[in-house]
Amino acid sequence: MRVKIRTKDMRFFLPVPVSMIGLVIRMIPSKVFEEMRMNTPEPYDSLLTKENIVMISRECLDIMKENKRLEIIHVEAADGTFVSIKL
Numbered sequence: 001m002r003v004k005i006r007t008k009d010m011r012f013f014l015p016v017p018v019s020m021i022g023l024v025i026r027m028i029p030s031k032v033f034e035e036m037r038m039n040t041p042e043p044y045d046s047l048l049t050k051e052n053i054v055m056i057s058r059e060c061l062d063i064m065k066e067n068k069r070l071e072i073i074h075v076e077a078a079d080g081t082f083v084s085i086k087l
Contacts, residue, residue, distance in 0.1 A: 001064075006082040018064050018087070021057045025050065 001021070005012040016024060030050060037045040064087050073085040 002084075002086045004082070004084040004086075006080075008080055018061060021061075021064075022054045025054050025057060 001016045001018055003012075003014040003016065028050070033048055033050055033053075037048045040048055067087055070087045071084060072087060073083060075081075075083040
């Protein structure tokens with residue numbers, strides 16, 4: 001996976017091996033997941049746990065490997081900020 005962020009002041013490129021996604025998710029603080037749950041409607045808030053996200057990423061690992069270079073996020077703001085995430 002490749003994360004690219006480009007603004008007027010900086011350029012940031014972060015290659016993340018697909019096999020390390022579970023490790024990266026485990027490193028995210030639990031507080032982040034708690035805040036996401038507070039902003040999620042009632043029937044779905046219980047699904048936003050670190051364990052569920054790690055499980056989903058493991059199940060999708062083969063699919064992500066098959067679809068290399070697939071751009072899943074592409075955002076260009078009016079001020080020139082650019083964000084891209086590719087598998």
